[in-house]
Amino acid sequence: MRVENIIIRNFRNIEILNQEIFPGLNIFIGENAQGKTNILEALYLLASGTSFRTNIDFQLLKFDESAFYIKARYSYNDRAINAELKYDLKRKKNVFINSKRTGQSNIDRLRVVLFTPDDLYLIKGSPSKRRNFIDFSLKQISQEYRYLIENYSKIIKKRNLLLKKEQTNTKSFKLVEEIFIETSARIILDRINLVNILDETTNAIFKEINYSPSKLKIRYALSFPVDSGKINLDILKNCLFKHIKNNSDNEKTRKKSLVGPHLDDINIYQDEKLARQYASQGQQRTIAVSLKLAEIIAFKKIKNYYPVFLLDEVLAELDESKKIKLLNYLLGADFQSFLTAVKIPGIDTTNAARFLVENGCLKRKEQT
Numbered sequence: 001m002r003v004e005n006i007i008i009r010n011f012r013n014i015e016i017l018n019q020e021i022f023p024g025l026n027i028f029i030g031e032n033a034q035g036k037t038n039i040l041e042a043l044y045l046l047a048s049g050t051s052f053r054t055n056i057d058f059q060l061l062k063f064d065e066s067a068f069y070i071k072a073r074y075s076y077n078d079r080a081i082n083a084e085l086k087y088d089l090k091r092k093k094n095v096f097i098n099s100k101r102t103g104q105s106n107i108d109r110l111r112v113v114l115f116t117p118d119d120l121y122l123i124k125g126s127p128s129k130r131r132n133f134i135d136f137s138l139k140q141i142s143q144e145y146r147y148l149i150e151n152y153s154k155i156i157k158k159r160n161l162l163l164k165k166e167q168t169n170t171k172s173f174k175l176v177e178e179i180f181i182e183t184s185a186r187i188i189l190d191r192i193n194l195v196n197i198l199d200e201t202t203n204a205i206f207k208e209i210n211y212s213p214s215k216l217k218i219r220y221a222l223s224f225p226v227d228s229g230k231i232n233l234d235i236l237k238n239c240l241f242k243h244i245k246n247n248s249d250n251e252k253t254r255k256k257s258l259v260g261p262h263l264d265d266i267n268i269y270q271d272e273k274l275a276r277q278y279a280s281q282g283q284q285r286t287i288a289v290s291l292k293l294a295e296i297i298a299f300k301k302i303k304n305y306y307p308v309f310l311l312d313e314v315l316a317e318l319d320e321s322k323k324i325k326l327l328n329y330l331l332g333a334d335f336q337s338f339l340t341a342v343k344i345p346g347i348d349t350t351n352a353a354r355f356l357v358e359n360g361c362l363k364r365k366e367q368t
């Protein structure tokens with residue numbers, strides 16, 4: 001996907017912005033609090049329907065205004081798309097693709113991979129951060145997965161409610177159990193497939209953006225044992241079924257589900273050591289960026305086109321040589337990137353577009 005033009009109106013501190021975008025690396029430079037992250041937030045909102053900074057849409061509205069508007073023109077696989085997001089106090093949020101109102105499931109929605117400074121928590125934070133990373137990615141890749149996850153959250157609520165009410169000997173619990181096992185196994189299998197692709201691709205990327213010869217390994221960590229070297233849908237279903245039977249007393253006593261994809265994790269190892277326990281701040285940042293880059297490559301492998309990469313303040317905290325390596329990687333990449341920075345190292349960026357962000361306004365900077 002290549003974004004060709006963006007229009008933003010009355011969004012955060014941006015009153016009006018209408019900008020042609022460069023097909024490769026776009027660098028947004030500016031002092032603090034000028035609107036750099038706001039630009040990425042607008043694109044992310046257009047893609048995913050929610051912000052990465054707030055769940056309250058009203059906060060996105062420019063102070064004292066009553067409506068905001070985001071539009072992007074982009075192309076992929078020879079398709080030309082106009083996506084618009086309109087928000088106003090009465091009608092709330094609505095998304096339009098080529099002038100038709102649409103939902104999240106539209107295949108022509110903008111696809112993005114986002115890196116923010118909070119992604120340090122992807123490595124050292126709770127398992128839910130890593131599950132969300134995988135789920136966000138899979139939901140953009142597969143409509144079926146989106147339904148699976150939505151169904152799962154309903155079914156787990158039902159299951160927990162029946163456990164709480166001590167109604168485990170009922171017909172309805174048996175039915176819920178069957179759907180729970182089927183949905184869980186499908187989710188886990190999709191996640192494992194993606195984790196395997198990430199595992200295959202991350203190392204090559206890590207080598208390119210990191211200067212020390214370190215090895216990364218990514219493994220899906222199940223919340224129940226699988227007594228087989230091979231994994232497929234039936235094996236997962238059987239093992240989950242067995243585990244539930246063996247631990248039913250425990251679940252009855254605790255009155256909640258103690259197993260399932262909502263409790264799984266993704267283990268990331270650097271040189272055979274768990275990164276969340278051993279990696280330094282800079283290492284965690286480099287691993288997180290490698291994972292996001294691997295997500296982009298995985299997306300392309302599965303969908304045959306690239307999503308757009310949004311990188312907020314990725315250079316901060318990286319040492320000079322890593323900053324240069326990462327910028328050079330993005331300069332040479334086949335996908336499009338939007339990168340914000342207060343300052344960038346003095347390297348040749350003639351193959352990128354530089355913009356100056358000042359008080360919510362954007363100005364293309366000539367190369368110096």
Ligand code: ATP
Nearest residue numbers: 012013032033034035036037038059060061062063
């Ligand atoms: P930094 O380098 O510190 O990350 P930034 O350029 O990324 O800065 P943004 O996060 O994009 O800055 O925010 C820019 C400004 O937008 C801030 O001054 C903030 O107060 C302002 N802002 C946030 N929400 C709104 C809003 N709803 N209406 C008007 N201004 C807002």
Ligand code: MG
Nearest residue numbers: 036037312313
């Ligand atoms: Mg910012």
